[in-house]
Amino acid sequence: MHKNKSDAMEKVIVCKDLTKRFGDFIAANEITFDVYKGEIFGFLGANGAGKTTAIRMLCGLSVPSSGHAMVAGYDVYKQTEEIKKNIGYMSQKFSLYEDLTILENIEFFGGIYGLTRKEIKDKGRNLVEKLDLENEARKLVASLPLGWKQKLSFSVAVLHDPKIVFLDEPTGGVDPLTRRQFWDLIYEASERGITVFVTTHYMDEAEYCDRISIMVDGKMEVLDTPSNLKINFKATSMDEVFYQLARSAKRSD
Ligand SMILES: Nc1ncnc2c1ncn2[C@@H]1O[C@H](COP(=O)(O)OP(=O)(O)OP(=O)(O)O)[C@@H](O)[C@H]1O
Numbered sequence: 001m002h003k004n005k006s007d008a009m010e011k012v013i014v015c016k017d018l019t020k021r022f023g024d025f026i027a028a029n030e031i032t033f034d035v036y037k038g039e040i041f042g043f044l045g046a047n048g049a050g051k052t053t054a055i056r057m058l059c060g061l062s063v064p065s066s067g068h069a070m071v072a073g074y075d076v077y078k079q080t081e082e083i084k085k086n087i088g089y090m091s092q093k094f095s096l097y098e099d100l101t102i103l104e105n106i107e108f109f110g111g112i113y114g115l116t117r118k119e120i121k122d123k124g125r126n127l128v129e130k131l132d133l134e135n136e137a138r139k140l141v142a143s144l145p146l147g148w149k150q151k152l153s154f155s156v157a158v159l160h161d162p163k164i165v166f167l168d169e170p171t172g173g174v175d176p177l178t179r180r181q182f183w184d185l186i187y188e189a190s191e192r193g194i195t196v197f198v199t200t201h202y203m204d205e206a207e208y209c210d211r212i213s214i215m216v217d218g219k220m221e222v223l224d225t226p227s228n229l230k231i232n233f234k235a236t237s238m239d240e241v242f243y244q245l246a247r248s249a250k251r252s253d
Pocket residue numbers: 022025027045046047048049050051052053054251253
C-alpha cells in the first residue's frame with residue numbers, strides 16, 4: 001500500500017490562504033495546504049463545501065479573490081496557460097466525446113495537449129493495449145460501458161504525462177469492483193510521479209489516498225493521512241470521520 005510520500009519530496013501544489021468570494025458569500029475561505037509529487041491527495045467535503053470552486057482556481061479557470069497558489073510551479077493569477085499545459089483534468093461531467101471513436105478521442109486530446117503525431121500514435125497504441133481495448137478502438141465511445149469510459153477518460157487525461165491530474169468525482173455511478181480497477185490506474189500514474197488530486201464521495205476510495213483533506217463550509221478543516229484521521233477522531237472508518245465533520249456543516253446544496 002501507499003506510504004505517506006510527503007517527506008523530502010517536491011511540492012507540486014503550494015496553496016496559501018486561497019479565497020474565493022461571490023459577492024458577500026465566501027465559497028473557499030483561506031485554504032492553505034501543499035501537495036507533493038506523486039501523492040494521491042483526496043479532496044473531500046459535503047455538497048457545496050467549496051471543492052469545485054477550489055479546483056477551478058487551482059486549474060487556472062477561475063481567478064482567486066485573495067491568497068496565493070502555485071500549481072506545477074506556476075502562479076494561478078499570472079500563468080494560467082502554463083498551468084493548463086501541465087495538468088490533466090477529468091470529471092464526471094466532462095470527459096470524452098461520445099460521438100467519436102476511442103482512437104479519434106485519443107488523437108483529439110493528444111492534439112490539444114500538444115503531443116506530436118508520433119507521440120499520439122505510440123501513446124495511443126500503448127493505452128489501447130493496456131486497457132485491453134484493441135477490438136473496441138474503432139468503436140464509438142458511446143458504445144462502451146460507463147466503467148470503461150471512466151478508465152479510458154483517465155488514461156486520456158494523463159496521456160501527456162502531466163505533473164498533476166485533477167479528478168472530480170471520477171467514479172460516480174459504478175460498482176465497487178470497477179472502482180477498484182480504476183484505482184489501479186491511479187496507483188500506476190502515482191508510481192510514474194504524477195500527482196493525483198481527487199474528489200470523491202466514496203469513503204472506501206478516501207481510504208486509498210495518501211492524505212485526505214476535508215472541506216467544511218469553505219474551510220479546510222482537516223488534512224492528514226487516513227490512519228491519523230481515524231486515530232484523531234477515534235473512528236474506525238473514514239465514513240465516521242467524514243460524518244463527524246460534515247455534521248457541523250451549515251451549508252447544503
Ligand atoms: N458562480 C457562483 N456564484 C455564486 N455562488 C457560487 C458560484 N459557484 C459556486 N457557488 C457557491 O459556492 C458554494 C461552493 O460550491 P462548490 O461547487 O465549490 O461546492 P462543492 O464542494 O464542489 O460541491 P459539490 O460536491 O456539490 O460539487 C456553494 O454554496 C455554491 O452555491
